[in-house]
Amino acid sequence: MTALLWILRYEALMAVRRPVVWGAVLPLALLSLLLSATWPAVTGHGDPAARLGAAAVLVNTFCTLGVGLALTDRLRRASESRGMPELLATTPTGPLPRTAGSLAGPLLTALAPVAALLLLYAVVVSVVEGSAAPLGSALVSLVTAVLPAALLVTAFAGLLGVLLPVAAARAATVVVWLWACHFPPVFSPVPTATGTVLSPLAGYPLVAWAHAPEVWAARQGTGALRPAVGDATALLNVALILAMAVVCYALGHFAARVRRHAAA
Amino acid sequence: MTTATWWRHEVRRCGRQAFALPVLAALLAYAAVAAGPGAGMLLGRSLMSCALPAATALACAAVVAREPMLELHLSLPTAYPRTVTRRLAWPGAVAAAAALALAASVTLTGRFSDPATVFLEMAGLAVLLSGGAMLATARFASAAPATGLVVAAVLAKLLLLDRVVPAGLAQALPASATGIWLAALALREFGRHGRAGDRLGRGTGPHHGIGEA
Numbered sequence: 001m002t003a004l005l006w007i008l009r010y011e012a013l014m015a016v017r018r019p020v021v022w023g024a025v026l027p028l029a030l031l032s033l034l035l036s037a038t039w040p041a042v043t044g045h046g047d048p049a050a051r052l053g054a055a056a057v058l059v060n061t062f063c064t065l066g067v068g069l070a071l072t073d074r075l076r077r078a079s080e081s082r083g084m085p086e087l088l089a090t091t092p093t094g095p096l097p098r099t100a101g102s103l104a105g106p107l108l109t110a111l112a113p114v115a116a117l118l119l120l121y122a123v124v125v126s127v128v129e130g131s132a133a134p135l136g137s138a139l140v141s142l143v144t145a146v147l148p149a150a151l152l153v154t155a156f157a158g159l160l161g162v163l164l165p166v167a168a169a170r171a172a173t174v175v176v177w178l179w180a181c182h183f184p185p186v187f188s189p190v191p192t193a194t195g196t197v198l199s200p201l202a203g204y205p206l207v208a209w210a211h212a213p214e215v216w217a218a219r220q221g222t223g224a225l226r227p228a229v230g231d232a233t234a235l236l237n238v239a240l241i242l243a244m245a246v247v248c249y250a251l252g253h254f255a256a257r258v259r260r261h262a263a264a
Numbered sequence: 265m266t267t268a269t270w271w272r273h274e275v276r277r278c279g280r281q282a283f284a285l286p287v288l289a290a291l292l293a294y295a296a297v298a299a300g301p302g303a304g305m306l307l308g309r310s311l312m313s314c315a316l317p318a319a320t321a322l323a324c325a326a327v328v329a330r331e332p333m334l335e336l337h338l339s340l341p342t343a344y345p346r347t348v349t350r351r352l353a354w355p356g357a358v359a360a361a362a363a364l365a366l367a368a369s370v371t372l373t374g375r376f377s378d379p380a381t382v383f384l385e386m387a388g389l390a391v392l393l394s395g396g397a398m399l400a401t402a403r404f405a406s407a408a409p410a411t412g413l414v415v416a417a418v419l420a421k422l423l424l425l426d427r428v429v430p431a432g433l434a435q436a437l438p439a440s441a442t443g444i445w446l447a448a449l450a451l452r453e454f455g456r457h458g459r460a461g462d463r464l465g466r467g468t469g470p471h472h473g474i475g476e477a
Contacts, residue, residue, distance in 0.1 A: 023400065023409030027416035035423065062419065069411045165281045167326035170411045171289075171319060187307065189299045 003093040004101055011105025021110040024070035028062040029114050036121055045213065048125050049133040053212025055121060056141035060149050060201055063114040065177045068153030070110055072173060073166045074103055075158040079256040080263070099253045107154050115142055133211070141210040145202035148238055152200050152245040153177060159252035162259060184219040195219030195226050197237045198244075204229055204237035275354050279330060282323045282355040289319030290362035297370055308375070313385045313431075314418045316366065320359040321393035325401045325410035327351055328450075345451040352398075359390060381432040388436030388443070393417060395446030402453035 015021050036042050036055040045051045078085060078099065088098055122138035153173070160169035180193040181201040193199050195218045203219070206212035207229045218226040227233045275282075293315045297308040328348060331337065337344050363386060371379045396417065397410035404410075429435050 020404050020406045020408055023404045023406075024412035027409075027413045028419075031416045031420055034420075039423075062416070065415065066412045069415065070408045073408070165279060165326070167281045167322045167407060167411075168285060170407075171285060171322055174411075174415055175292075189296075189307075 007101030015106035015109035025066040028066035049211035068157040155248035208234035317390035321397040325397040388439035391443030395443035398450035
């Protein structure tokens with residue numbers, strides 16, 4: 001456990017010192033801030049907490065995707081490069097904490113400006129409206145929606161980055177992410193995960209706990225996978241996202257090791 | 265070395281994704297347009313105008329980032345920016361051929377009343393996104409920021425710009441002019457990088473390995 005914390009620390013610091021991950025996340029973070037300030041779907045709500053919930057939906061679509069795009073080549077690079085992995089293998093840490101840390105450390109670095117921008121927006125709305133509810137809504141959505149979704153997209157993009165060339169993996173991540181988050185049944189000619197409890201948009205916790213408007217949970221769809229919003233379904237949504245993240249991470253770890261042994 | 269071996273070498277250096285990404289994007293856009301009228305039309309139009317340009321920009325960024333032997337290139341009589349330009353001719357040619365095939369097949373289906381407008385929009389956006397992606401890759405020495413920039417630009421166009429600026433020439437002309445300017449800046453950056461002796465293609469990782477695949 002201590003080893004994992006130290007790996008997290010040095011990986012996060014390395015990502016800060018060479019700000020490539022911020023270069024990938026910031027354009028999307030600025031876009032979601034711009035949309036939060038101007039888009040009628042966000043600004044049209046009278047309740048300030050609902051406005052924050054809708055902004056969190058935007059953040060969880062764009063910024064989380066940016067985090068995934070920034071970290072697509074992490075697992076592949078660790079399996080392809082020579083020198084550093086051998087050096088790290090001599091340290092008293094297992095391979096599992098090393099891959100976990102090399103994904104989660106830069107993830108924290110990449111999420112820091114996103115969280116700062118969302119909290120800044122929440123503070124501005126709170127001060128203008130004279131109520132603390134938007135700030136609470138932003139904190140809840142960061143913990144229950146943005147963090148699990150960022151873990152899932154990082155693990156998924158890392159897995160694709162091992163299996164496909166990196167540019168193709170990034171393109172596939174974008175397509176899959178938009179399909180799973182913003183492809184509601186009325187709009188889509190193909191079956192879609194949008195609006196189900198499997199959707200990484202985390203609409204159920206956002207609606208149940210962060211005051212997001214009702215429409216972002218089931219997305220006007222029906223069926224066994226699109227239940228009514230409640231504490232239980234919100235928990236189920238978060239648990240499924242985390243479970244998918246763990247599965248993707250385990251597959252990516254395994255694929256990177258197979259690839260490394262095949263190359264050696 | 266004949267011209268044929270020379271170009272074949274450059275094509276191999278670009279990797280498979282320089283060919284696969286534009287072609288797959290064009291197929292996706294055609295499938296979305298052919299899938300159906302009605303609710304699918306908005307999706308078809310968005311994919312038609314944005315999928316191929318975004319894929320072309322990603323391919324260009326990947327080609328530019330992928331150079332593990334920069335020092336060797338700097339020792340050659342050919343200037344490095346010229347080598348990059350020549351290498352970019354391959355994804356550019358693939359994208360142009362895919363765009364023409366896509367425009368022709370969509371015109372045959374007759375779903376769009378104004379295929380020329382969509383084609384112009386696509387061409388302008390492709391130039392803009394490719395130029396921006398090249399500049400971001402040159403500045404950060406990695407293709408990851410370029411991807412974020414391309415996705416943000418496409419979404420900003422679909423969600424914000426399309427409501428304000430009419431589609432067609434009004435979007436295509438400024439977009440392609442800006443794109444050419446950005447590409448020129450990127451090529452100048454590669455010349456500068458070369459003189460400073462910086463290395464390209466390090467990806468987001470801290471480990472020094474071969475160039476981004």
